[in-house]
Amino acid sequence: SQQGEEDPQALSIQEGENATMNCSYKTSINNLQWYRQNSGRGLVHLILIRSNEREKHSGRLRVTLDTSKKSSSLLITASRAADTASYFCATVLSSSARQLTFGSGTQLTVLP
């Protein structure tokens, strides 16, 4: 069953602007991961945040996690046309069961 819901479903911004995507989930988690998928391709791992962490950075990416609200956000700063892709959050429920359960995804379009 789908664990996460993402919003917005679609986001269109101008190059140079920041893009924020949100993910909500239903049950307690061990960690939450963000993946990117270019059209018709496989997924690429972007960043992982553990349940005891509140914020992580990686280059132009910033991820936050609020376990009390069961939500996470992904911020892409200074967006580029090459950032156009679908972005999925995925949760891992426990350290023993490490399957990913994906959210519904956000389609980001960055206009040049």
Next chain:
Amino acid sequence: DAMVIQNPRYQVTQFGKPVTLSCSQTLNHNVMYWYQQKSSQAPKLLFHYYDKDFNNEADTPDNFQSRRPNTSFCFLDIRSPGLGDAAMYLCATRASGVGTKETQYFGPGTRLLVL
């Protein structure tokens, strides 16, 4: 330098005609996954192997089966494809054990079309 390879990238089959999709990896990861992703939807886990141990998701149809003859290769068999099985099929791997990252590495996918 491809790490997770899926062949073919596009597969066309006929309604009811068995089809096999393949995945190979050069990462020597002991966990391998098969996902189904329909258009504009999230990937949905079908099953995974932890070494040779097969783990089926509860809602994976019986029509789908898998084989993992060795660490490097994993196959997805669809015994009698229906129109609803048209989708992108993604293979992924993960290393397990103390100190390993928990990220999954995905192949480029095989897009299946059922006529």
